[in-house]
Amino acid sequence: MKTQTYFRYIFSFVLVLLFAGKSLAQTADTTVSITVQGLCVMCKDRIEKAAKGKGVSFAEWSAETKLLKLTFNPKSTTLDKIENRIVAVGHDIGEKKANNAVYEDLPACCHYRDGSGEALMNGSSNGPLIQGVVLEENDKGAFKPLQGASVQWLGTTQGTVTNEQGVFSLHQHSGADQIVISYTGFKSDTIAINPQEAVMVVMAKNGTLQEVKVTARQRSLYISTTNAFRTQVMTEKELYKAACCNLSESFETNPSVDVSFTDAVTGSKQIQLLGLSGNYTQLTVENLPGPRGLATPMGLNYIPGTWVESIQLTKGAGSVANGFESIAGRINVEMKKPETAEKLYANVYVNSMGKTDINLNLAQKVGKQWSTELLLHDAFLYNNMDFNKDMYRDLPTGNLFTALNRWKYEGTNGWMTQFGAKVLTDRKVGGDMNFKANPHRGSTHMYGLGFNTDRYEGFAKIGYVFPEKKYQSIGLQLSGFDHKQDSYFGTTTYNAKQQNFYANLIYQSIINNTNHKFRTGLSYVHDKYHETLNAQHFQRTEAVPGAFFEYTYEYLTKFSVVAGIRADHNSLFGWFATPRVHLRYQPFSNTTVRLSVGRGQRTANIIAENTAVLVSARQFEILGTQNGKAYGLNPEVAWNKGISIDQKFKLFSRDASLGIDFFRNDFTQQVVVDMEDPRKTSFYNLDGKSYSNSFQTELNFSPLYKFDVRLAYRLFDVKSTYDGKLLEKPLLSRHRAFANLAYEKNGWKFDFTINYNSSKRIPSTASNPSALVQPTQSPDYVLMNAQISKTLSGKKPLEIYLGGENLGNYFQQNAIVDPMNPFGSYFDASLIWGPITGRMIYAGFRFKIK
Template sequence: MSRMTIVLLLLAHMCGAQTIKGKLFGEGVQGKEILPGGMVRWLGTDVATFANENGVFELPVSSIKDRRLIASNMGFVTDTIAVGDRTYVSITLRRDAKDLGTVTITDRSGARLSTTSVGQTEIINQRELSKAACCDLAGCFGTQASVQPQTTNIVTNAQELRILGLSGVYNQVLFDGLPMVYGLNYTYGISTYPGTLVNSIMVSKGTTSVLQGYESISGQINMESRQPDKTERLLLNGYMNSFGEKHANANLATAVGRNKKWHTMLSLHTVQPAGKVDGNNDGFLDLPLLTRYMALNKWRYGNEREKGLSLQGMVRVVSERRIGGQTGYAPAENEGSTSIYGQCVHYTQPEAYVKAGYRLSDDHAVSLAASGFAQQQRSWFGTTSYHARQQSGYLNLQHEWLWREKHLLKYGASYRYQELNEQIAFSDTFLHRTYAGRYDTRLRVPGLFAENTFHWKDEKYTLITGLRLDHHQQWGAYLTPRSMLKYVINDHHTLRASAGTGWRQVNLFAEQVNLLASSRDVVFAEALKPEQAMNWGVSHNYRFEAGDMTGAVTGDFYSTRFSNQFFPDYDSDPTRAIIRNFTGVSRSNALQVDASLTFFKQLEVRAAYNYLYVYRIENGGKNMLPFNPRNRAMAAVSYTTRNKHWQADANMHWFDRMRLPDTRNNPVEYRRPLYSVPYASYNVQLTYKWRTLDVYAGCENLLNYRQPDPIISATNPFGPYFDLSSVWGPTRGRELYVGVRYAIK
């Protein structure tokens, strides 16, 4: 900085001259990140400054005639901004596609806490995803502790993603910011998104924005797919495990049109089935025979942060078949019979979305988002036939207004639509089940929402307040208030707090697949009302540097209190699942401490501890909800050689004992312990990288730990005590795998 610049800045400060303040951002893997150290100067002058650690800058305006700012930073495109009479300006620089070195540095950071988000948001980028096979969404959380994948049906390997110790139905799963995984799509939807399609995953615990809806109670998981204008031109991936299951993926991206303003990406994915494996000799396959085909086409035009029109659209089709059960099961011969037990799920699902935005000025923009999917499913669970069809739609119209230079108001209207038709029938009569018939679950919810983001004291304080008013077609109006606060104490310490409510409609059989898979009768004690809960939480993040070491320590606590909740009652009668509303005391208290260190940009070490206390008050006593370990720990290590050719990754997850469904009323031979035993799972992977080719190999469940006897009455699956609801640990033993990735930048 020249002497003239220093003199001008001192004079401005001493004389109390008018200044312009602002904040500098750059395009990052999640769309927008603080850009510390960037330079901002007045056009045609030497009056300049650098953005601080929080991206904040300030410049004097005295004697400045041409009120245009030049913003620059290594790895980004220099931009000129006309500020007029404004006293505050927010600047976002586009990444320079030619600067591949900067892209590499950005990708070095793995899972981390976003510095810009007001709510606590953990970002898992492509480098973090490459530390494991990450064949689908459920396998993308091996190096973090906020999300716990949980098996809901061992026979078909259906999984859910749990946050704060609560069922996956309570967190909202978004695809490119839109609600696309719910209802019939909930049980198998998360596994249909391959890791090669995902650009980043943002995990938010507790209260989130009202803009995406009313449903997130325990948190939100937003998968951002690769953008056609920013991803590799060609990406190929092949994978095979020791069971014989094979995965193949291909992404192709290009610019089209006369002026190359349109960008498109075609993504293809397939899974071919494994061999028949029964490692624990219980007569059942350790993993289902899975066949899947997926095709996705995504288009993008313009930039929503620039004036004018921007468009984004996606079309995706999935066809999947899962076959599980006893090793001799063949669907063509045994569907619905009592000779050999099996489960077969076959569904097709087309889905699409479109986002259209028009930025009128730096202060005003309007946007319209629409999405929908249709799913047709034909299934057999032993002697239970389950055929279902769902059509769902979502519409969101929104206006955003940057008022008083730095406060942002977003408001608009939304509409949710769902038509879920389920048909249940039985091919046997000896179990005396009574719930056969047709079930129609409708959803028609128009809503209004408004959310304002306040910025004070040069971004030291940021407050988001939001409110939704939605009308359910049967149960009437629901008011959903939410707020989030961020307080930047200094360059090292940040405090966050949040509070809000949420609600959701129950899609019974689509979300509780074990009801169909077991021999229990389903008894409806009353009509199910929407579930409602209030969540609040606090967190503290500490970031530090010491020589060639950087690190962060985060601690958070969240509490969820239900005013109405649904959970099938498996305990009262071993032959029945009783369906009723629960309006008593139901709580989830979750504490997490997370620490990460990076040495010489080569060695990354991370560890986390979770404490879960999830219970209900029933009959005057506390009843701990099943499948929630009171204590849980995670550790992960990643090392990359100096020449960047070799990368070694390892992680460990330890689970304390868990409360299990009560089987004490069963005959002795069909009883299970009331609690599981503690166990640990270890995973390792080694990767060798060339310029465009990666070869990786690894092992999951390295020590080959298996839960003993996971299926109750496995020798008599057509009997009255056959049950899959006591699965709490690994069931298929050690899994070796090898894969290859080829990419053209």
């Protein structure tokens, strides 16, 4: 009996297990993630609602990753059925494509296929980048990020959504200065935005928006984590950290770029990137050719700082769409736009040397679709300064005036046009403190130099976005200039003229979807040069037609590749190809790794790019052997390779970043500028090795609120073959350490920058008389700059500033070799390794009417 009872119990228990197992099998859920195409918060709601049908217990879609996380019961439904429901409402999943009619009925910001929705979400790349965070307050008064909140410019369809950290970023829409923040279950609110500051918005417990608190600020200098090109953006806020009278002074707070005088008399400045002179850095203005060719030595002075909205700095090879000349990198200057600039912006700057800059910007909207802008700049110095008491003016005196007028038309039918014209005149005289152009010019009674430059520029951009296929667009860029320069250096005369025309036709579209994009086009560059150096005449015409193709692939936010190639035909040098590849990989959300490799080619303008050697008794020797080429020399060709790692993290409970990059340039062809013989400067084709290695690490953090610290260290290893000997590049610091401190408090801004520069190799002067022999190495030195500014609040803000450069009053003694005999055999003002002016104090104000 007991045995039967036991069997009965066992049998019952087995039945229970069987039924329970069957029940468990029926209710066991499966969790998967699938990629669903979409863009905005409306896409998120639509996708999740379509997914949440029978058998689905959880569905969450991310606009940032495009991933939909699903939990469903496979006995109640199938993944195929869920996908079909999502596709039916207009969202593609892999090979499953939504019906075209359904897709077209989606709101404009949801159009993920053609790129138009993405354009609305991201806005114009020309507008300032606005950043902020949206948080939710819980019952305990703590804050947590709110993912998926909608952020949209008021009165437009342009917007974005917050990511998993509650963070959003979008470019400012033309004419808009307010954003609308909304989230399901909370009351929407409209907020005024300052492009220079990011906002923190707290969603309150009762479903309303609390008062907006400005607790985070847009960094004045940042690197995009989503761009395959490692582009460092310097905003207007960064430029305000220094006086920034012109482009040459815009990099004082940037550790990547060196700015130094080329000689002790002309006042010319040059930039250096990756250890190479500015000749190897492509300078563009809104993606059009900037000062180049004859304008190279003075070109940085030709772009006033008050005209600049932002600067984009890219190390290494750039995009093939922008040409073939980028070797060390590319600097693109974005000017202030007529549709977003202040109605009036006035700036006056005066320094202790007597140099004065007066700037006036005027902008006006003309109707609904037109806007115009007039930019005026006048810089003058009439005070003779001689810091080192060598009886030579440290800077030439005279006046530089430039004006720019531009117009922009934004149509409603896909057309956009902008055009403008610029005029510049530069009149300078330098040299001996008592020199006057009349009667001393051309005589050996007194040494002097002078520049008379006239430059006229014009540009136009015409763009069209196809209304039915907004992922397709076509644009035409046109520009041209006429540059004439008459100059003299003692008894040496250099007169030159350059006429340039540039055209670039760009067509861009997608391949199947926005993960595969391309742009292709045709370009044409035409330069006509006529130079006279004393009795020598150099004339050439370079016509370079070309074509390019660039493909971009993006996989979610983790990986992207940009591969481009262009083919060009130079009328002097024949056909050549320019391949370039850029890779970006994010193994983790806060880690970005980039690799790049590319070829660059340029024609050296050996006289204009080396006018510093004209301020000396050196003979100008050109060892070119091939007729029909520029000066008989080959073009310069180099391969650039680079790797960088950018890491974001928290330090002192605030955002911080660490960047490390290494770039190497290898020249296969180069025009060597050989100054190793103090009696001459020789120019000849490279015969041997020439390379540059550049390593840099940069740390940005904020130990206190509104207190930003930037620390950097850079190492250069740059060598070239001079007359069969591999030597270190002269007048270049191997080591540089940098620190910038910036603090804001109640409208006050304090900025301090310190630079350490290690010793530099000085070209040999051993064959000079013993009294005129220079050391072979310069000393190390430190430079310090500081500025204090105060913004007076109001509808018409006024900012006043006071600053100083070279506060330690360090300058190069004996900057000129044999200054008492300027017409002798040993006179040389080109061996400059440090500052030529001492401490300088400046003051000014900025006044704006928006």
